[in-house]
Amino acid sequence: MKPEPFVRVSGIASPMPEDNIDTDIIFPARFLLLTTREGLGEHAFADRRRHRDGSEVAGYVLNRAPFAAPRFIVAGDNFGSGSSREQAVWALLDLGVRVVIAGSFGEIFHNNCLRNGILPIRVEGPQRQRLMALAEAEATFVADLPTQTLTVAGADPIAFAIDAERKEAMLHGWDETDQVVARFADDIAAFEAAQARLQPWLYPVGVPA
Amino acid sequence: MNTPRTLYAKLWDAHVVRALPDGEALLYIDRHLVHEVSSPQAFAALREAGRVLRRPETHLAVADHAVPTRAAAPGADPADGPRPCDDPLARGQIAELEANAAQFAMPYAGLDGPEQGIVHVIGPETGLTLPGTTIVCGDSHTTTHGAFGALAFGIGASEQATVMATQCLRQKRARTMRVTLTGALPPGVSAKDVALAFVARVGSDGATGHAVEFAGPAVTAMSMAARMTLCNMAIEAGSRVGLVAPDETTFAFVRGRRMAPAEAELDRAVAYWRTLASDADAVFDREVTLDLSALVPHVSWGTSPGQTLPVGGSLPDPACLGDVDRASPAAAREAARALAYMGLAAGAPIAGTPITHAFIGSCTNGRIEDLREAAAVLAGRHVDPGVRAIVVPGSAATRLAAEAEGLDEIFLSAGFEWRLPGCSMCVAMNDDRLEPGDRCASTSNRNFEGRQGPGGRTHLMSPAMVAAAAVTGRIVDARGLLP
Ligand code: SF4
Numbered sequence: 001m002k003p004e005p006f007v008r009v010s011g012i013a014s015p016m017p018e019d020n021i022d023t024d025i026i027f028p029a030r031f032l033l034l035t036t037r038e039g040l041g042e043h044a045f046a047d048r049r050r051h052r053d054g055s056e057v058a059g060y061v062l063n064r065a066p067f068a069a070p071r072f073i074v075a076g077d078n079f080g081s082g083s084s085r086e087q088a089v090w091a092l093l094d095l096g097v098r099v100v101i102a103g104s105f106g107e108i109f110h111n112n113c114l115r116n117g118i119l120p121i122r123v124e125g126p127q128r129q130r131l132m133a134l135a136e137a138e139a140t141f142v143a144d145l146p147t148q149t150l151t152v153a154g155a156d157p158i159a160f161a162i163d164a165e166r167k168e169a170m171l172h173g174w175d176e177t178d179q180v181v182a183r184f185a186d187d188i189a190a191f192e193a194a195q196a197r198l199q200p201w202l203y204p205v206g207v208p209a
Numbered sequence: 210m211n212t213p214r215t216l217y218a219k220l221w222d223a224h225v226v227r228a229l230p231d232g233e234a235l236l237y238i239d240r241h242l243v244h245e246v247s248s249p250q251a252f253a254a255l256r257e258a259g260r261v262l263r264r265p266e267t268h269l270a271v272a273d274h275a276v277p278t279r280a281a282a283p284g285a286d287p288a289d290g291p292r293p294c295d296d297p298l299a300r301g302q303i304a305e306l307e308a309n310a311a312q313f314a315m316p317y318a319g320l321d322g323p324e325q326g327i328v329h330v331i332g333p334e335t336g337l338t339l340p341g342t343t344i345v346c347g348d349s350h351t352t353t354h355g356a357f358g359a360l361a362f363g364i365g366a367s368e369q370a371t372v373m374a375t376q377c378l379r380q381k382r383a384r385t386m387r388v389t390l391t392g393a394l395p396p397g398v399s400a401k402d403v404a405l406a407f408v409a410r411v412g413s414d415g416a417t418g419h420a421v422e423f424a425g426p427a428v429t430a431m432s433m434a435a436r437m438t439l440c441n442m443a444i445e446a447g448s449r450v451g452l453v454a455p456d457e458t459t460f461a462f463v464r465g466r467r468m469a470p471a472e473a474e475l476d477r478a479v480a481y482w483r484t485l486a487s488d489a490d491a492v493f494d495r496e497v498t499l500d501l502s503a504l505v506p507h508v509s510w511g512t513s514p515g516q517t518l519p520v521g522g523s524l525p526d527p528a529c530l531g532d533v534d535r536a537s538p539a540a541a542r543e544a545a546r547a548l549a550y551m552g553l554a555a556g557a558p559i560a561g562t563p564i565t566h567a568f569i570g571s572c573t574n575g576r577i578e579d580l581r582e583a584a585a586v587l588a589g590r591h592v593d594p595g596v597r598a599i600v601v602p603g604s605a606a607t608r609l610a611a612e613a614e615g616l617d618e619i620f621l622s623a624g625f626e627w628r629l630p631g632c633s634m635c636v637a638m639n640d641d642r643l644e645p646g647d648r649c650a651s652t653s654n655r656n657f658e659g660r661q662g663p664g665g666r667t668h669l670m671s672p673a674m675v676a677a678a679a680v681t682g683r684i685v686d687a688r689g690l691l692p
Contacts, residue, residue, distance in 0.1 A: 001254050001367070019543055020413055020513045024657040029638045033275060033298035035249035035305055037366075047659050052645060076539060078414035081447060082657060084247065084349040086365035104414050107449045108349055112365035163231035163381065176379065177258065177371045184227055184235055188377055191226045191237050201470035201478050202239055202342065205266050 001037075003117030005173035009098045010142040011071030013135035014061050021075055022082035023109060027091045029083075040087055041094030062095075069095055072141045074131050075102040080109025089116050099143045101150070103128060114166050115176060119143055121150055121160045130155050145171055213488035215385050216454050217420040220360035220485065224343050232382045238372045239342040242328045243270040243315065245306040246638065247347030251369035252309040260374040262313050267376065269337050270310045271318040273327045275299040275638050278601050278628035291321050292629055299639060313373070326604020326630045329353040329441065329572035333433070334606050336466025340455035340482040345372055350572050350654065352443045356436035357463070358455035358485050360420075363444070383450060384494040386419040387487075390427035392502030397688035399582060400435035401574060401652065401671035403427075404442035405507035405517045407499060413515035417447030419495060422487065427501050428453055433462040434578035441573045442654055445514035454486035508684055509656045509669040510559050511547030516656070517669070518559050520686045524548065526555040550658055551666050552646070560684050562668070566649035567598040567679035568661075569625070569672055571635040574652035575603025577610050579672040583652075584619040586676035586690050592624035593682030599626040599641065601633040623680070637662040650678035 031043040049062050061067045073079075073092070079102035080088060089112040092100070099119045113120045121143065123131060134152050135141070142151045145167060150158040162170075169179065180188075189208075196203040214222070226235040248270070255261070262268065277294050285293060294300040303320065310317035318324035324331055329350055332338040338354045344361035345351060347369045354361035364378065372378055388407060394400075408415075421443045428436065436453045443451030453459075460479050463469045470478045509517040510524055518524070527545040548555055553562070569575075569583050580602065592598045600620045602608035608630055611617055617627045634641040635653035637660065643649055645664025652675050653660075656667040668684060677687035 001257065018546075019539055022513075022657050024655070024660055028659055028663070029636050032246050032638055033296070033302055035302060037250045047663055052663065078417070078447065081413060082349065082655065084347055084363040084365055086247070086250070086367060089365070104417055106447070107417060108363050108365060111368065115365065115367040163233055165229055165231070165233065165379075176367065177254075177260070177374050180235065180371060180375045180377055180379070184375075184377065187227045187235070188237070188375060192376075195237070199341070199478070199481065201474045202339075204468075208264055
């Protein structure tokens with residue numbers, strides 16, 4: 001499944017000034033019984049957006065008009081911690097989110113973002129508080145991947161880091177499995193031949209042809 | 210000339226297929242555990258791309274998260290099987306796993322077979338989990354297998370598809386943290402208390418980006434079950450990798466398992482596994498020391514595992530939190546929010562809080578040693594009338610072993626329900642879940658909002674502590690109930 005290429009994305013940011021927004025909050029476990037990856041946005045933050053009886057929680061950020069379908073999210077520390085569920089990322093994508101700005105990220109969530117064309121950007125301290133205030137004021141956020149710059153009117157431009165090959169893959173929307181097969185097939189076969197010699201117990205049915 | 214290396218570095222180096230820029234590498238993946246909930250989209254991706262499994266025998270699939278844990282009622286329609294599933298979505302997901310395993314020739318531990326159980330319990334039991342290997346699963350508690358000196362970590366569904374097709378994964382090398390455990394665990398205090406104390410000490414994201422190695426005399430003295438409990442919860446401190454160096458305890462556990470090497474091959478494997486321990490002068494990026502000799506039972510009070518207290522402690526008061534050095538206005542807000550969700554009063558003692566449910570099980574504490582620990586408290590006692598109590602063995606093999614020891618009778622006569630293996634009330638994706646406002650003493654690993662059911666309130670603790678809470682109807686120090 002090829003992710004959508006990411007070059008430059010701009011739009012409104014939903015402010016979520018809270019730490020430890022875990023993947024159970026982003027996508028509650030009961031919806032994991034769905035086995036597709038499309039249309040999951042309606043369940044994103046389900047228990048924050050709706051009361052038990054299905055009525056909307058008034059004032060919750062995703063229930064406020066400009067923030068309901070954001071391109072950006074600005075959150076506290078440890079966003080996406082907890083469960084490995086990729087549904088959390090697919091649900092955000094389905095809402096339209098392409099960039100998450102947080103103080104830190106759950107590691108599995110971070111990887112899942114990169115694999116799906118969502119850009120996780122780490123911003124800490126007063127700089128993030130400033131972004132949070134600008135998000136609340138409905139400022140337009142712009143993330144430019146080629147120059148690795150986050151720009152918001154009213155704040156200094158912020159340079160962000162991303163590993164070189166991940167950046168390349170995001171810019172082109174490459175599928176990782178295709179990449180591994182195309183670039184490393186020989187390396188994999190050579191690794192297996194060597195490992196099977198040294199640790200034959202890991203190869204009960206032999207090395208693949 | 211050889212630079213001293215950590216256990217993590219040795220495992221990493223041994224699996225690099227190709228080094229990549231920025232500290233990334235293409236890593237070889239030896240083993241992959243698969244469950245019904247995180248895998249459907251991975252299989253779908255394979256199908257879409259027309260790919261097959263590169264090495265089908267390196268995977269093991271099992272249904273655990275969505276499965277019912279109640280046996281068929283006497284007189285039920287035999288056509289529904291020994292474990293009828295009323296929820297069509299759950300039934301569909303289990304059937305989809307079976308069909309996917311069949312289509313891709315992936316070994317599958319059947320729902321009613323002898324190897325069914327929670328992925329992180331059956332991996333070790335079947336011998337799939339071996340020292341020196343890389344193990345992945347679409348599940349964050351894959352850290353558990355690190356107890357064997359395996360580099361084991363949770364991944365997403367897209368990554369699963371890549372592993373299935375290529376046996377490889379792009380990964381970024383982690384920093385390292387050594388957690389040295391000194392002193393002997395006092396009676397009535399267990400590995401779960403160590404895990405909770407560790408998470409409370411470093412915080413819910415305190416170990417993010419680090420591979421955590423648990424080391425020291427107290428770890429060497431631990432059983433494999435205790436080591437698994439410890440590594441299981443490394444993720445609750447943000448670490449995707451928990452590790453313990455393999456030793457004689459590990460080798461003795463592995464010996465004779467279905468997928469483990471045997472005889473001359475085992476000797477050869479053990480000789481290799483002995484080389485994996487961190488070198489004496491290896492350098493870690495961070496060092497943490499915990500003295501266990503004065504450790505007391507711990508209980509989580511909030512909605513993040515770092516929000517944990519000694520059982521004799523009092524709940525935080527957000528009004529005073531601003532004064533404490535490390536705390537910030539954000540921490541005070543989080544605490545206030547957690548107290549409100551949990552329905553608890555600031556400043557009150559945590560002990561004495563009444564509970565409505567008790568749950569013993571999960572990949573953290575669903576092993577035979579855990580059941581024995583709880584049974585020791587329950588023998589000759591009865592569950593409080595205000596409490597609904599269930600015990601869910603982590604696997605079919607664990608359930609059988611417990612029955613052979615008569616533990617089921619102790620649980621049943623104490624008023625616990627004796628269930629079939631599965632994730633059960635750890636995750637609320639099956640019939641076992643809390644209703645809004647219910648309060649559960651639980652041996653599981655996450656106290657997130659809604660984790661055990663929307664509006665449900667979770668207090669994480671050890672098996673002995675859950676047993677004690679079940680019989681007294683409130684959170685209590687289990688040491689007072691031990692013989
Ligand atoms: S028991 Fe709980 S934590 Fe463990 S694998 Fe199942 S759902 Fe996940």
